Amino acid sequence: MVCAQVAIPLLRFLKQGVLLISLFLCLLGASCAQGPEAKQGLEAKQGPAPLPQRPVSREPILPQTEFRGLWIASFMNIDFPAKPSIDPGELKAGMDAILDRARECNLNAIILQVRPCGDSLYPSDIAPWSSYLSGLQGLGPEGGYDPLEAWIQGARLRGMSIYAWINPFRVGAPSIKAYAPTSIVHNKPEYCRVFSSGYIWLDPGLPEVRDYLSDIIAELASGYALDGLFLDDYFYPNPEHLGDARDFPDQDSYAAYRAQGGTLEKPDWRRENSNLFLRQARQALEREAPCMALGLSPAGIWRPGYPQGIRGRDAYAESYADSRLWANEGYADIFSPQLYWPISQIPQSFPLLLRFWHGENREKSVLWPSLLATSPRLSKPELAREIINQIQVSRAMAPKQPGFILYGYRELAAPDSLLAGELIRGPLSTALRAPALDQ
Numbered sequence: 401m402v403c404a405q406v407a408i409p410l411l412r413f414l415k416q417g418v419l420l421i422s423l424f425l426c427l428l429g430a431s432c433a434q435g436p437e438a439k440q441g442l443e444a445k446q447g448p449a450p451l452p453q454r455p456v457s458r459e460p461i462l463p464q465t466e467f468r469g470l471w472i473a474s475f476m477n478i479d480f481p482a483k484p485s486i487d488p489g490e491l492k493a494g495m496d497a498i499l500d501r502a503r504e505c506n507l508n509a510i511i512l513q514v515r516p517c518g519d520s521l522y523p524s525d526i527a528p529w530s531s532y533l534s535g536l537q538g539l540g541p542e543g544g545y546d547p548l549e550a551w552i553q554g555a556r557l558r559g560m561s562i563y564a565w566i567n568p569f570r571v572g573a574p575s576i577k578a579y580a581p582t583s584i585v586h587n588k589p590e591y592c593r594v595f596s597s598g599y600i601w602l603d604p605g606l607p608e609v610r611d612y613l614s615d616i617i618a619e620l621a622s623g624y625a626l627d628g629l630f631l632d633d634y635f636y637p638n639p640e641h642l643g644d645a646r647d648f649p650d651q652d653s654y655a656a657y658r659a660q661g662g663t664l665e666k667p668d669w670r671r672e673n674s675n676l677f678l679r680q681a682r683q684a685l686e687r688e689a690p691c692m693a694l695g696l697s698p699a700g701i702w703r704p705g706y707p708q709g710i711r712g713r714d715a716y717a718e719s720y721a722d723s724r725l726w727a728n729e730g731y732a733d734i735f736s737p738q739l740y741w742p743i744s745q746i747p748q749s750f751p752l753l754l755r756f757w758h759g760e761n762r763e764k765s766v767l768w769p770s771l772l773a774t775s776p777r778l779s780k781p782e783l784a785r786e787i788i789n790q791i792q793v794s795r796a797m798a799p800k801q802p803g804f805i806l807y808g809y810r811e812l813a814a815p816d817s818l819l820a821g822e823l824i825r826g827p828l829s830t831a832l833r834a835p836a837l838d839q
Contacts (some may be wrong), residue, residue, distance in 0.1 A: 463795060465835040467768050467803025468828065469509040469736075470502050470812075471565070474532050475516040476575050479809045484535035488545035491533075495547070499554050501813055505820050506828040509561040511630050511695075511805060512551055515616065518571025518584055518600075522548035522624070526616055528580035538580025552625060561834040563695060564620055565630040568613045568677065570637070572600025584612070593650070596643030604635060604673040605653035613677060614684040621688035627834075628693030629685060633738065635674045636720045638713075670720035678731050693837050695734035697770055697805075698723035700741070700753055707756045711747040730763025733837055736805050740772035742786050743793070751793055758797055766801055766837060769794055773819060774808030783811070784822040791827045801835065 472479045481494050502510065514521045519530035519537055523546060531537035533547065541547065548564065555562040571592060572585055579585045585592055585600055591609050593601045602609045617629060636648055654666055664672060678696070685694050699715040702724045715721045727735055737757050741748035754769055761767050771790050775783055787806070795802045806812070812820045 462827075462830055463799070463802045463832070465802075466795075466832050467509055467766070467805075467834050468507045468832070469511055469563075469768065469803070469805035469834075470507050470809060471770070471805060471807040472498060472510055472512045472809060473516075473807075474513040474521055474530065475567075475573075477532050480512070481533060484531070484533060486534045486539065486541045488541050488543055491541060491545065491547055492550060495551055495554055498809065498813075499551075499558055499560070501809075501820070503558045503560065505812055505823055506831045507806070508559070508832060508834040509563065509627075509805075510551065510555055511563045511565045512548070513565045513567070514548055514620070515564075515566035515568075516570075517567065517573050517576060518602075519580075522546055522620075524616075524619060526612075526619055527584070528582045531576050531578075537576060537578060538582060548624060559833060561627040563628045563630050563693075564624070564626050565632065566616065566620070567632060567634050568616075568681075569602045569604055569609075570599065570634050571602055572598070574598030588612075593648065595637075595641060595645055597641055599637060599641045599643070601637050601641070601648075603650050603653050604677060605650045605657065605670065610673075610677045610680050614680045617681050618684045618688045621685050621692055626689075626692060628695055628734065628837075629681075630695035630697060630734075630736075631678075631681065633698045633715065633719065633721060633723075635677070636670060638719055667717070667720065671716070671722045674720055675722065675725070675731075678726065682731065693733040694731075695736060696723075696726060696732035697736040697738055698726070700737045700739040700769075701748065702756075702760075707752050709747070710749065710753065710756075724760050727757060727760040727765070728762050730765050732765055735761060735765045735767045736770045737767075738770045738772075738807075739790075740770070740807070742775075742778070743789055750790055751797075754794065754797055766803065767798060768801075768803035768805055770805045770807055772808060773806040774811045780818045784819045787819060788822060788826050795827075803835070 474480055477483055480498060481491055485491055499510070512521070515527065516530060516532055518527060520527045521530055521533055523540065528538040529540040534540060552562055571583070572579070572594070574597065584602070591602050591606060591612070593603055595601070604610070620626070620629060642648070654669060657669060662669065682694055685692055698721055699713065699719070701710060701712040701715065703714050703716045704711050706724070715723065723737070726732065735757070737753070739750050739753050741750055743750045757769070758767060771787055773783070773787055778786060791804055794804050811817060
């Protein structure tokens with residue numbers, strides 16, 4: 401009995417000692433650990449760490465191969481051409497300046513917008529010449545000059561890949577003052593929905609519209625030696641495009657769908673229309689050019705709350721884009737969500753969103769995020785640090801297939817561009833070819 405009375409307090413003392421030693425070791429490990437996992441608990445109490453004043457790593461991670469893309473927008477003459485022209489010499493000079501600058505920055509892929517608004521930057525039997533190219537829709541360059549073919553040849557000479565970027569459903573905008581007689585706005589007005597904002601949209605709910613767009617894709621795929629085609633996130637219009645309309649005016653096409661036995665509610669039906677178009681686009685591409693890749697670049701946020709804590713526009717509900725489904729089921733060879741927010745902007749956290757998309761990429765499409773290389777909210781040194789950090793984060797999350805696409809060529813264009821200089825001195829110091837895709 402006496403032994404028991406002595407043993408029990410002794411055991412309690414020993415247990416307390418073990419607990420104290422364990423607690424000490426845990427605290428020591430947490431203070432010495434360098435990874436983000438070890439600091440997660442402290443950050444939850446103290447708030448997020450401030451934006452680093454230097455790149456994440458002073459010694460950049462240098463992969464053996466990497467996709468380093470650059471979006472080149474023709475809509476409203478954002479990038480090319482800088483101003484409308486029908487002079488082949490002027491158009492070629494503008495193209496050469498962009499390609500040379502991209503090569504100087506050790507970028508290796510161009511995504512050129514060739515169908516900005518129901519028109520084209522190449523001779524087409526289906527769509528008129530773009531007003532952003534010549535200043536007048538339907539008017540092409542002199543001498544039979546083909547800008548897209550010139551871009552393909554120019555990119556190849558510099559060892560770069562090239563993709564055609566199309567906006568499928570947008571066919572009119574306030575910046576277009578007159579539409580060519582060959583425009584679908586005139587030829588098939590029953591396909592079009594006109595808004596007080598000045599925008600004109602094709603109705604994705606019409607099978608004839610999806611067939612028409614499949615023909616556009618087939619024409620491009622069969623006529624040009626491209627590495628692939630990219631579609632961006634403009635399927636159904638965003639709310640700001642609707643003008644005075646409260647909703648997309650597709651009651652007739654929805655009524656026709658229901659009359660044929662369709663059972664989906666309108667929001668689900670609209671999402672399925674986008675899905676049907678993508679499947680048709682994939683089929684057209686595989687039929688005309690089986691080795692040509694299909695790229696998708698949806699909005700960076702699928703829905704608010706995915707992942708937890710994310711806030712922003714609900715593309716699933718507002719634009720009827722089920723981009724998570726597209727990632728889950730491998731609708732495209734290349735998936736490039738538009739992650740256009742700084743790392744420190746917690747409600748739209750770049751690392752959290754990028755990790756979310758990697759987790760949803762169940763069919764293992766290539767995932768190369770789009771990064772915003774321009775920002776009025778950041779100083780030029782802050783922007784340079786931000787893009788370098790995002791490249792490093794992207795590499796760390798996908799070490800076997802690293803890649804990214806920059807949007808904002810103008811920030812790189814100036815001879816004294818701080819961003820270009822920091823990229824060349826940092827993560828893009830070595831020239832690499834774009835990786836080959838296994839189709």
